[in-house]
Every structure is written in C-alpha cells, then in structure tokens.
Amino acid sequence: MKAVVASILLRVLARTWRFSLQGEMPSSPAVVAFWHDEMLPLWSVFARKKAKARVQGSTPLSALTSLSKDGDVLAQLLRDWGYTVVRGSSSKGGKEALEEMIRLAQHSILLITPDGPRGPRHTMKAGAVIAAQRAGAPLYLCRIAARGRRFERSWDKFLLPYPFANISVVIAKAALPASNEEQKIRSALHDCERHLRTLDETINPNIVPS
Numbered sequence: 001m002k003a004v005v006a007s008i009l010l011r012v013l014a015r016t017w018r019f020s021l022q023g024e025m026p027s028s029p030a031v032v033a034f035w036h037d038e039m040l041p042l043w044s045v046f047a048r049k050k051a052k053a054r055v056q057g058s059t060p061l062s063a064l065t066s067l068s069k070d071g072d073v074l075a076q077l078l079r080d081w082g083y084t085v086v087r088g089s090s091s092k093g094g095k096e097a098l099e100e101m102i103r104l105a106q107h108s109i110l111l112i113t114p115d116g117p118r119g120p121r122h123t124m125k126a127g128a129v130i131a132a133q134r135a136g137a138p139l140y141l142c143r144i145a146a147r148g149r150r151f152e153r154s155w156d157k158f159l160l161p162y163p164f165a166n167i168s169v170v171i172a173k174a175a176l177p178a179s180n181e182e183q184k185i186r187s188a189l190h191d192c193e194r195h196l197r198t199l200d201e202t203i204n205p206n207i208v209p210s
Contacts, residue, residue, distance in 0.1 A: 003076035010077055014044040016164045017146075018209035022202070023171035025049055026140055028059055031105050031132035032171075033124070033196065034142040036116040037156040039074075041167050042142050046111060047081035060084060062108040064101060064127075066117035084108065098127055105135035114196075119155045124193035129185055132176055139174040141192060143200035166209040170199055 025046070026032065034042050046061055062084040065071040075085045084104065088097025104110050110131065114124040132139035145168040148161035161167055174192050177184035 003073045006073045007077040007080045010040065011080060013160075013163060014040070017041060017044065017161055018164070018166050019045045019048070020166070020168050020207040020209040021045075021171070022169065022204055022207055025171055026059075026109055026138065028109075029105060029107050029135070030109050030138045030140055031101075031128050031135070032109060032111045032140045032142055033114050033128040033174075033192070034111075034144075035122055035156070035196065036113040036119075037121070037154075037158045038142075038144050039111075039113050039116075040159075041144055041146060041161055042169070043078065043081060043083075043111060045167070045169055046109065047083070050082065060108045061111065062086065062104040063111040064088065064097060064113070064116075068117060071117065083111075098131065101127060101131040102134045105131050105137045110137075115156070121156050122193075122197055124189055124196065126185060126189050129176065129189050129192060130180070133180055133185065133188075139176055139192070140171055141174050141196045141199055142169060142171045143196065143203070144169050145200055145203045145205075168203045168205070168207060168209075170203045172199060172202075 050061055061082060063078050064086045065074045067087050078085050086097055086100045101110060112128045114128045115122055146161040146165050148159050148165055151158040177188045
C-alpha cells in the first residue's frame with residue numbers, strides 16, 4: 001500500500017513539471033545512464049515522451065532498481081509509468097541483473113543509475129557500459145538542471161524538483177569500445193564518468209520548457 005500511495009503522489013507531482021531538452025532522446029534500443037539523485041525527473045521525461053508518441057510498436061522502456069524497500073516504491077512507480085523493471089544491484093542479484101540488462105538493452109530503452117543503489121555518489125559502476133557494449137546498443141548520458149529540494153542527508157543528496165519546476169535536460173551519446181576487453185571497458189568507464197560529471201555544465205539556460 002505504501003508503494004502504491006507514494007507512486008500516486010510522485011506521478012501527480014511529475015505531471016506539473018515542464019521539460020526542455022538539449023540533445024536527442026533515443027527512439028530505438030539503447031542504454032541511458034544518469035546519476036541516482038536525478039533519476040525521478042529523467043524517468044518521468046522518458047515516460048512522458050513515450051506516452052506522447054502513442055505509436056504502436058514503439059520501443060518499450062525498462063529500468064533497474066534495487067531489491068531494497070526503497071526499491072519496492074521505485075519499482076511500483078516505474079511500472080505505473082509503463083516500464084519493465086529489473087530488480088538487482090552490484091551487491092545483490094548483480095550477475096542475474098546484468099544478464100537481464102543485456103537482454104533488455106537489445107530491444108528496449110534501458111535506464112540505469114550507475115552510481116546506485118548506495119554509491120559512492122557520482123562514481124560510475126561498469127554495468128551501463130558493459131550492458132550497452134554486449135547488447136550492441138548505443139549508450140546515452142543524461143543530466144538535468146532544476147530547482148528543488150535537495151535531501152542533503154541522503155547518500156546521493158537526492159533532488160526532488162519543486163511543483164511546476166522548469167527542468168532542463170541534456171543528453172549526449174557516449175563512445176563505446178569495439179570489444180569487451182577489460183582494459184577497454186575500464187577506459188570507456190572512466191571517460192563516461194568524467195563526461196557525466198560535467199555534462200550539466202553544457203545545459204543552455206535559454207531553452208524554453210514545453
């Protein structure tokens with residue numbers, strides 16, 4: 001019941017947000033990575049885009065959440081937004097979750113928070129890079145800028161945008177290695193983490209929300 005009520009409240013809040021987009025969102029199978037503290041508005045904007053498309057056979061959405069109690073709430077919210085949900089993390093159910101992520105990345109837009117579920121904050125784990133590389137899918141990186149409440153005591157300093165917030169979203173395609181050699185994956189991971197940490201600095205403040 002708690003998860004259902006929380007999902008309703010968060011979806012009502014999200015309907016008030018106005019988004020502006022810089023860059024092109026994927027419309028075919030891909031992996032999309034963003035930081036854990038920015039996940040709520042980014043899950044919302046992808047769900048909104050799919051709902052507006054209303055095209056039969058359009059690429060489905062999927063996402064990864066942890067096996068924790070907080071993950072139960074987030075999984076309920078994602079399902080209500082039309083996502084297929086994968087449960088697991090690097091610490092629990094990691095191998096099985098990665099295998100499912102690779103499978104889903106072949107036929108859906110898979111959204112991942114690579115510093116979740118417990119951090120370290122803004123430190124990228126390899127799952128998104130590995131899933132994209134093995135699935136033969138492109139990897140996109142996303143950041144946002146928005147006014148909202150920052151939960152400073154949470155490990156990720158979670159951001160909850162205010163009602164009717166204008167949310168700027170920037171999305172960029174990342175480079176992936178041609179092979180899954182460990183050294184090349186590690187190098188790509190380093191490059192993606194650096195890019196994701198600074199991507200919000202490229203947001204154009206003059207883009208008008210819609």
